[in-house]
Amino acid sequence: MSNPGFSKGLEGVVAAESTICKVDGENGRLFYLGYSIRDLVEHCTFEEVTFLLLYGQLPNEEQLEDFSSAMRGKRKLEDPVKKMITDFPRDSHPMEMLQTVVPYLAAYSGPEGCRDTEFDCLYAEHLIPQLASAVAAWHRVQQDLPIVDPDRSLSHGANFLYMLTGEKPSELAGRIMDGCLILHAEHGLNASTFTARVVASTLSTCYSAIAAAIGALYGPLHGGxxxxxxxxxxxxxxxxxxxxxxxxxxxxxxxxxxxxxxxxxxxxxxxxxxxxxxxxxxxxxxxxxxxxxxxxxxxxxxxxxxxxxxxxxxxxxxxxxxxxxxxxLGVPTILFTPIFALSRASGWLSHIIEQRHDNRLYRPSSTYVGEIDRPFAPMSERE
Ligand SMILES: CC(C)(COP(=O)(O)OP(=O)(O)OC[C@H]1O[C@@H](n2cnc3c(N)ncnc32)[C@H](O)[C@@H]1OP(=O)(O)O)[C@@H](O)C(=O)NCCC(=O)NCCS
Structure with a gap:
């Protein structure tokens, strides 16, 4: 039976208008907010690109200083979060830990915790560094090593390597890690980004939208x-x-x-x-x-x-x-997908903001192809 309008997996369906990311697949080009990925990776830090994704424009010197300083000040994990990571079952995958830790982080996002239906970029300044610290802490716990406190003199990428290995990375290794995070920060309306937008469209918190997006990224058809x-x-x-x-x-x-x-x-x-x-x-x-x-x-x-x-x-x-x-760079294979998540958090948050600016609840429909009016069999007559 032909079903006009039905597209399995929503393939080819345009579900949003967006100014965040342009993937020019024919010519092998990628743009964030109109800027070529090559320019961004050559000239910017991950924090600078995150500012671009959140506010829609590159920061000036003062804005970048304030923003980087705020993000670096929020890298340290609270003790209950460390305990939750330490107590998490040892044979779990770090993506399961990451998805679980996000609601914990919501509770420590500020004096009231995050219950806001209005998105506030302060949450992004908290969530993005905390995700990196959580992944590094999980790895340390797995190795029976002490969790390393962050070093705010280091870039986001270099600090992640430091918290992971306990050793300050070379200037080149830190720059490369930061560059990789930029390169994975955004890629249009893929499955996890769509998931984040669907949850954001219900006016749930940005933390629950990110937790859901992490769940979508965990699947082998997406990350990994x-x-x-x-x-x-x-x-x-x-x-x-x-x-x-x-x-x-x-x-x-x-x-x-x-x-x-x-x-x-x-x-x-x-x-x-x-x-x-x-x-x-x-x-x-x-x-x-x-x-x-x-x-x-x-x-x-x-x-x-x-x-x-x-x-x-x-x-x-x-x-x-x-x-x-x-x-x-000293990163074990099991952390590849979590690293994808902690870089993509910037892109997810950018889409959450865009969704909220012109929100409409996502509510597609399905065509019912099952039976109706089935004769009801009492328990005594069922096989
Ligand atoms: C990503 C992928 C699913 C794209 O699939 P797709 O769009 O259906 O692929 P294409 O239409 O470009 O494939 C054309 C042909 O090249 C073949 N092909 C594509 N990628 C291939 C690969 N990595 N190795 C061997 N053959 C490949 C296909 O089998 C197909 O052959 P056919 O015409 O004889 O059936 C596919 O390239 C793939 O499986 N790659 C390896 C897995 C991977 O790296 N995934 C991560 C993606 S980010």
Whole structure:
């Protein structure tokens, strides 16, 4: 039965008008509030880009100073939040912890806690740094190590690495972490962002909208492809009989998918992959080990050659180089998706604000395709 207006998964349905993010998939370009991602990553800190996403414009010097100072002042976790993270079941996934901790954070967002139906950017100044601290604290607890207090002299990305490892990162490592957070901060109306907007449209608090968005991101169809790239990297490393290029040719002949390649929207190389690839090479040179970079470049070269022979130009996506980069920064694989969440929180909050400015409750309909007027069977007659 044809059903005009029905689109499974809402594919192709325009559900919002937005000025936040433009993904130009044909030409491999990405813009936040009209600014090219390359300019933002070259010239801005994560805090500066977060200001842009929240207020719609780049901050001047004084505004950035105030905003960064406010965010840095809210990095430290309250003792009950630390206790909740410490008591969380050890074999849980950190995304489950992160989703659970957000309502706790709401209670510590200010003197009254967050019950506001009106969005206030003060909540963003609190929530974004707290999420980073919560992820770092979870990792420390898992390692039976003490939770590290934040260092407000460090950028958001550098401080996250510091709270994770207990060691001050190099200037380059801190800058790269901050850059990765910028690159993952926003990407249009994907599943988690839509989730955040749906919850925000009910006039629930921004904390509950973020908790719901974290739940959506946890699913393997959304976050987590860079974990699969690292499984592939480990598999290539473990097979000494084949070069990375030979491994790719064999995998393709077995009809396997090469992780980190291809994208629904981009028909050119993902602009974020180009920047992250540069980071991986730079960090590898600084650390005196470019083996991940060399391997992934060979995988890319052979994959693209094989696909072009079949008339299918397919390029690396954002996940292709990021897993190896995180590993070189000392970040364990299980934290890849939580890091995605703590960077994307800026984008989610930006969408929550936009939704509230011109709100309409999301209330799609469904077509009922079940039965009606079924004869009711009493218990004694049921099989
Ligand atoms: C992301 C993805 C789902 C996009 O899917 P899509 O839009 O349906 O892909 P396309 O239409 O571009 O695919 C065209 C062809 O290339 C193949 N292809 C696409 N990505 C491929 C990959 N990573 N490895 C091998 N073959 C691939 C498809 O199988 C298809 O082949 P066919 O015509 O013989 O059926 C897909 O590229 C993929 O699974 N990539 C690997 C997983 C990944 O990295 N996901 C993270 C995305 S951010």
């Amino acid at each position: 492809a860079n974990e699969k790239v690292m499984d592939m990297v480990d598999e290539i490393e473990a097979d000494a009989s084949l070069s990375p290029g030979e491994w790719v040719s064999k995998a393709l002949s077995e009809k396997r998918k090469i992780m980190g390649m291809g994208h629904r929207v981009y028909r050119a190389k993902d602009p974020r992959a180009i920047i992250i690839e540069g980071y991986l090479e730079e960090l590898g040179k600084q650390q005196g080990d470019t083996s991940y970079y060399d391997m992934l470049k060979e995988v890319e070269r052979v994959f693209r050659e094989r696909m072009e022979e079949k008339g299918k130009p397919i390029y690396p996506n954002v996940d292709f180089f990021s897993g190896a980069l995180y590993r070189m």
